[in-house]
Amino acid sequence: MTALDTTAPAPSAARFLRQPRLAVGAAITAFVVLVAVVGPWLAPYGENQITGDPYSDAGVLGTDYLGQDVLSRLLYGGRSVLVVALAATVVGLVLGVLVGILAAYAGGWFDEVVMRLNDAVLAFPQILLTLLVLSTVAQPTSWMIVLLVGISHAPRVARVARGVALGLTRRDFVTAAEALGESRLRIVVREVLPNMSGPLLAEAGLRLTYSIGMVAGIAFLGFATDPGAADWGQMINENRLALLVQPWGVLAPVLMIGIFAVGTNLAADGISQLTSKGGDR
Amino acid sequence: MTTTRTTTPDPAAPGTTPDAPATTAGAPRRRGPALAWTLWAARRLGLAALTLWLVSVLVFVATAALGDPVKAILGKEAATNLGRAEQIREQLHLDESLWDRYWHWLGGLLTGDPGTSVANGLPVGELIGDRVVNSGVLVLIAAVVIVPVSFGVALVSARHRDKRLDHGIQLVVLTLAGLPEFVVGIVLVSVFSTVVFHALPAVTISAGGTAPWTQPASMILPVATLVLVVAPYVVRIMRSTLLDVLDSDYVDLARLKGVPERVVLRRHALRNAVVPGIQVIGLQLAWLASGIVLVEYLFSYPGIGASLVDSVRNSDVPMVQALAMIVAAVYVVVNLVADVLSILCTPRERTAISS
Numbered sequence: 151m152t153a154l155d156t157t158a159p160a161p162s163a164a165r166f167l168r169q170p171r172l173a174v175g176a177a178i179t180a181f182v183v184l185v186a187v188v189g190p191w192l193a194p195y196g197e198n199q200i201t202g203d204p205y206s207d208a209g210v211l212g213t214d215y216l217g218q219d220v221l222s223r224l225l226y227g228g229r230s231v232l233v234v235a236l237a238a239t240v241v242g243l244v245l246g247v248l249v250g251i252l253a254a255y256a257g258g259w260f261d262e263v264v265m266r267l268n269d270a271v272l273a274f275p276q277i278l279l280t281l282l283v284l285s286t287v288a289q290p291t292s293w294m295i296v297l298l299v300g301i302s303h304a305p306r307v308a309r310v311a312r313g314v315a316l317g318l319t320r321r322d323f324v325t326a327a328e329a330l331g332e333s334r335l336r337i338v339v340r341e342v343l344p345n346m347s348g349p350l351l352a353e354a355g356l357r358l359t360y361s362i363g364m365v366a367g368i369a370f371l372g373f374a375t376d377p378g379a380a381d382w383g384q385m386i387n388e389n390r391l392a393l394l395v396q397p398w399g400v401l402a403p404v405l406m407i408g409i410f411a412v413g414t415n416l417a418a419d420g421i422s423q424l425t426s427k428g429g430d431r
Numbered sequence: 432m433t434t435t436r437t438t439t440p441d442p443a444a445p446g447t448t449p450d451a452p453a454t455t456a457g458a459p460r461r462r463g464p465a466l467a468w469t470l471w472a473a474r475r476l477g478l479a480a481l482t483l484w485l486v487s488v489l490v491f492v493a494t495a496a497l498g499d500p501v502k503a504i505l506g507k508e509a510a511t512n513l514g515r516a517e518q519i520r521e522q523l524h525l526d527e528s529l530w531d532r533y534w535h536w537l538g539g540l541l542t543g544d545p546g547t548s549v550a551n552g553l554p555v556g557e558l559i560g561d562r563v564v565n566s567g568v569l570v571l572i573a574a575v576v577i578v579p580v581s582f583g584v585a586l587v588s589a590r591h592r593d594k595r596l597d598h599g600i601q602l603v604v605l606t607l608a609g610l611p612e613f614v615v616g617i618v619l620v621s622v623f624s625t626v627v628f629h630a631l632p633a634v635t636i637s638a639g640g641t642a643p644w645t646q647p648a649s650m651i652l653p654v655a656t657l658v659l660v661v662a663p664y665v666v667r668i669m670r671s672t673l674l675d676v677l678d679s680d681y682v683d684l685a686r687l688k689g690v691p692e693r694v695v696l697r698r699h700a701l702r703n704a705v706v707p708g709i710q711v712i713g714l715q716l717a718w719l720a721s722g723i724v725l726v727e728y729l730f731s732y733p734g735i736g737a738s739l740v741d742s743v744r745n746s747d748v749p750m751v752q753a754l755a756m757i758v759a760a761v762y763v764v765v766n767l768v769a770d771v772l773s774i775l776c777t778p779r780e781r782t783a784i785s786s
Contacts, residue, residue, distance in 0.1 A: 171605070270485030273762050275721025278755055282493040285743040285751045363611030367725050370613050371740050386617070397621055408614040415609025 172420025175355075178413030182406060186228025193222035197380045205389075205396040214389050214399045224402045227380035231369075231407070234292055234299075235361035241300025242357055246307025247350065251338055253308070254315035265312070271305040277364055284373055292375045299364050303357050314349045318342050348425030355418025359411050366407045382407055464785035471784050479767045486759045487540070491533050494748050494755075501525070519549060523748060540756060546749035550742070555753045559735065563757065565643055566727070566734030570719045572650065573657035578712060581662040582701075585669035590696060592674060600666070608663040612722055616656040616729045623652065643733060653730045660722060661715045668711040672704045706773045713769025720761040 194209070195201050201219045202208035211220035253264040280298040284290055318324060319342065327337045369375070369383025370390075377384075382403035389399030501516050519525075524532050539546055545555040588600040607615070644650055676682060677700055685695050727736035735754050742750035774780045 266481070267485065270482050270489065273482050273486050273759050273766070274489065275718065275758060275762060277724060278721055278758055279489075279493065281724070281739060281743045282490060282751060282755055285746050285748060286494055288746075359609050363614075367611055367613055371725065371728055372744065386613070393617075393621060400617060401621055404614050404617045408610050408618070411611055411614070412606050412609040416605060419605060 169420045169424045171416050172424060175413050175416025175418070175420055178409060179417060180413075182228070182410040182413060183232060185225065185406070186232050189225030189228055193219075193225040195219040195222040197223065197226045198378065205392050205399070207396070211398040211402055212396050214385070214396070215392065220385075220389075220396075220399050220402060223380040223385060224382070224406065227382045227385055227403065228406065230292070230376070230379065231362065231366055231382045232410070234295055234375075235358060235365045237296045238299035238365065239303065239354060239358045239361045241296060242303025242307055242361075243350070243354055245300065245304035247311045247343075247346075249304065250308040250311025250313075251315045251342065254312045255319060255334065255338060255342075261312075264308075268305045268308055272309075274302075276302040276360070277367065280364065280368055281371075284368075290368075290373050290375050295365060295368060295375060299361055299368075302364075303361070307353055307357065310349065310353050311346065314346045315342055318345050348421065352418050352422035352425060355414050355421060359414040359418065362407060362411050362414070366403075467785050475767060475771065479763050482763050483760060486763070487537060487756065488533075490752055490755045490759070491536060494752050495529065495532060495536075522547065522549060536752065540753075545753035545756075548742075548747055548750050550745045550747045550750070555749050558750065559738070559753060559757070562733060562735045562738050565732070566723055566736060568644055569650070569653060569657070569723060569727075569732065569734060570716065573654050573661070573719065574712070574716055576654060576658050577662050577665060577715070580658065581665035582669060582708065584662070585666045585673060586696065586701070588666065588670045589673035589677065589700070590692075592677075601670075604663040604666050607659055608667065610660070611725075612656060612660045613725045613729055615659050616652070616726055619652055619656055619659075620729070649730075653726055653732050656726050656729075657719060657722065660726075661719065664715055665708075665711050669704060669708060672707040673700050676700045676703045706776050709769055709773045709776065713765050713772075716769075717762040717765040720758045720765070 190197075195218075198218060199222070200217045201222075202213045202217050204213060204215050204217045206213050206217070209219045209221055211224065214220050214223060249264060249268070253261045276299075279302045280295070283294070283298055287294070324337060324341050327341050332340075366383035366386070369381055370386045372387050374381070374384050374387070385403040386400050389396065393400050501519050524535060527535070536546070543556065545559075547553070548555055548558055551558075584600060584604075588597045591597045677695075682695060682699050685699055686692075690698075721736075723732075723734060724736035724739055726732070727734045728740045731737065735757060739751065739754045739758075741747075742754065774784070
């Protein structure tokens, strides 16, 4: 998972490897990302090329409901899911961290009102928000899914960010910066945010795990953003009824999504163990 | 709601939740415990009602204010089939102001009349009734299985702490916790009903409106999916709670006194893990209210989740609004119950309220 690696506050390689869950999780995630990125160049057939009868066993993994090669569709279909899931995670993190830090740092009635509103949004199961909005649009688009999934992450991220930031605002180095007359914005950016990176990184991994589930889940429910295109979520829905005849059309994308989710979840768990160990001392 | 607060531990500020001090600080010191309890209950109920009202605003804004339902329902026909378009506008009161429509809708909800389905013209209440029961049964059966299974696994794991068995359990739990529910469901279907074995039915077929539980075999896979998705979270929280308790001084003392380990676990550890247990179970039950959407769709189970997906696809706005409110209400109520139960089970909290 490249995004996790680059934003990490440079954990040394040795420390990284000593946390087996993080190492294994990152390796699994990287594998799936690699398949999605280089897949289209390795695919034996085109994305929409008909290679045989529907649901036949021509090719490595057989053909799908239109007679397209499943392996090729699998190699093509990772990019859209992963990009949408990653973008949604970023949207959710940015929004959530903004709200959380603002609430923690402003305190008082602002904090109370924001967190009460937050509770109302939290009473809202994540996938429900997306479905609600999708009910009034004729054709969902990718950026719509990104925004909806991202917004549904935000209150959950905000809760975590607020908790972590609240602890930091009472620490000596923040008090010292305040005493020095630094502006609030500068304190948040220079003092508070860098010290939150550990817990936020773990949260990012967790959110990515849920993002992939939701993005693929929405496609699985039949809300295709790009009908006809190869997409792991959409593939499950397209070939679902033929699970008995040609299981790979469904199982292959399901397994890829499952492997990716397990990888990001493992990595998130590893990061949180790493930071909580470091934080105790 | 304080329940949700516990899931994402607030490492910095334990116990500084805004609710906790407010219940005792603002009021005069001496007052009867009965009054104190009444005030406390009123406050809790008031907050739940406030949350539900905010949710209703959110549901309405998301479904009525963002898109154009007529276009969504009719698709390309919207421009040509003006008669039908006008009919739908009429039925959904689209010519009234947003404000009037909201109060009209809210009034209907409160008086038990959530409107009429656009898809088939039947009252929403009639269409939903059976499905609520079906989903309720599914969630209830899942919950009945989840509680003993996850508590048992957590107990075994905590007892064999850091041994091979514990590590194995942790690995399985962590793997399952990351998997989306439809992945678990599809793998179960392909293993148990299609590809490998042909033991269990892959979909729920309820012919002519008979209840799905009249064919118990078809309930097994949906329930198993829900259990496998929810139990890992419960196991993880319960295990760490149990380990915290086992590290405490009073457990050390009990061991030093020579109390057998089994009794220590049962009497000292498990009892003190009840409150976090209630919290996490409540949270997961609340989660199930939405978790059933994908699972019911996968197994064609005739519940509110599958109904919600159909209604969203048909842009049946009144149905979607009613179903969303049901799901959110379940979430709020379950959280409230878990909150109240866990306070009633904690002597410290009880005295904080009544004194």
